[in-house]
Amino acid sequence: MHSPAQLTNTAFPKRRHVFISSFVFIILICVLTPPNVVNAQSQIEIVSSSTKTHFPEGIQFEVTARSPATITDITLRHRVIGARYERYSHFDFTQGKRVSGRLLLRTDTASRYIPPGAVIEYFYEINDKAGNLMRTEPVHWVYLDPRFEWKQLNAEDASIYYYGSQDSTLPRKLLEAAQGTLGSISALLGIAPSSDIHITLYNTSGDMRNALPPRSAIQEDALIIEGMYFPETNVILVLADTRRVVGVTSHEIVHFLIDQALDGNKHFVPAWLNEGLAEYANPETSPSFRIALSTAIRNNEIFPLTSLSRPPGKPEDVILFYAQSESIVAHLINTHGKMRFQSLINNLREGKGIDIALMKAYELDRQSLENEWRTTVGLPAAITKPTLVPTAIPLPTIVPYGVPTPSAIAERASENSGTVPETSRPSGFCKQSSPSIEIGLLLMPIGLMTILRSLKGARRRRVGHSQGGIDHGLH
Structure with a gap:
């Protein structure tokens, strides 16, 4: 555990000590000196630039630049520190040898939202008709809510x-x-x-x-x-x-x-593991969690672990979801040790589905893990109901448009334990869906081709019979 050191008044170096900054952030408008230019040989010059908060709508960037040749483009390249990718936006301005441009970087939509406290790294690229390119040094800027003095x-x-x-x-x-x-x-x-x-x-x-x-x-x-x-x-x-x-x-x-x-594979983490570990580290666990869990154990009304890949939809189930998830994660760590838990996380980082990751780390899948945990809390093993599987109808081995064969799809689905990554949401929840939908959609063209082929053959056989028994079916 890190221990705080003495307070200092040093601001924004690589932080090795705790300190309270001795100033208030001025975030209504931040007027910058002209950024350092990477391309020293370029004759393009930034006269002035500013960054202004229009929270929560966005951040306004303004640039004035000049060059002996006509300036044709000003680009803002930016990313939030922590993001994997850089974005870029073009300024709106009238071309000339001295130009002023303004750009509003929106932060008030779901896809472009930036939370207050984020550090934004940005720099400018300016081009002129003579082929010159000027690129400024990156600037780090803290995006904060201007209603308050931080x-x-x-x-x-x-x-x-x-x-x-x-x-x-x-x-x-x-x-x-x-x-x-x-x-x-x-x-x-x-x-x-x-x-x-x-x-x-x-x-x-x-x-x-x-x-x-x-x-x-x-x-x-x-x-x-x-x-x-x-x-x-x-x-x-x-x-x-x-x-x-x-x-x-x-x-x-x-x-x-x-x-x-x-490292980018968080969509492989089921909600019970994500939230269970978060509650495991929580030093202020709510008494309502303990009550909900003990009541569910007493009544044998525990959620199946396979149902906890995402949080429950009913608000009244959320408390038990957190409590049960924390108890199962604590069992993994306290019973099997930290090394195996690290192995589980490493398997997930490599892109393995949760059942494969558990099997490699603990020699348990989710059902076996649930039954092991149920034993420790005094519950009988869960009974797995057999699933009736209809007899498969043979399908032709036609793979239209490069679609993988059903066996390859099934093998891949089995390896990933039924998880398909989707877009992540704030707070670390992940969304998962069954590969059966994907497989069904992939098999639809094959089934349709088979039906159409059969109908076409039957129709031609009927025509052949009316013309003296000549078979015009497909060969």
Whole structure:
């Protein structure tokens, strides 16, 4: 566990000590000196540039540049620190030898959302008709909510932004909890995080509402978000106005670490493992979790583990989902040891489905794991109902348009244990679907060709019979 050092007033170096910045972020408008130019030989010059927050709509970039030749293009290249890919946008301006351009980088849509606290790296590329290209040095810029005057508390591998008249007691407590979770769970997963985590602390749910991703009015009225981790931004939003704020912070830190451990393959992690590990690291587990789990065990109303690849749809089932998931993950770690758990995570990082990953690490699939866990809590083994499989009708081995054969599809589906990756969502949940749908769709063209072939043959045989028994069927 990392231990905080003494406070210093040094701002923004590689952080090796905890400190509170001695200034307030000026984020309404940040006027930059002309960026350093990579192409020193270019005659293109940036006269001025600025970056202005229009939170939550977006970020406005303005550039004035000049060149002996007509400037034809100004491009902003940017990425959020933590994202895998760089994006680019073109400025709108009238071409000339001295030009001014303005660009609004939208952040208020689901696909372009950027949470407050994210660090944006950007630079400019400017072209003129003489063939010159100027590229500026990258700039790092913190995107924050301009409604508040933010202060920062830093530690090794983590930082927290907060505001208001409160002292640093709560932010410091949360940062220490974050450091503890980073240290213990990183060791459990066998990783060293490659990026720092940034926590943005909001005092009230009303303050935090405008900082969340776009949601419907009904969702906003019905939900109070206590914490949320945003993949590929290294940012966690946390609500200070909750009794479990320390536990919420530790919980969301684990989602960040799972992303780091799986290196882009987080869609292979089922929800029970993701949320179970997050609750395993939570130092403030709710008593309602323990009550829900003990009641379900007493009544033998436990969820089948195979049903927990995603969170349950009914709100009344969510508490038991978290409690049962945490208990199963604790069983894996406490009974079988950390090395096997690291092996499980490594298998998932390699892209293996959960059953294959479990089998390689524990010689258990999900059903066997559930029964082993049920024994430890005093429940009988779950009875697996046999599934009736109809006799298969032989199909021609025609593979139209390069579609893989059914046997190859089935083999691949078996290897991946029925998981198909889809787009990830905030808070680390994954979406999975059965390959049976994919297989059925792939087999449809084959079935249709067989039916059409049979109908066509029958029709020609009927025509042949009326013409003296000549068979015009297909050969």
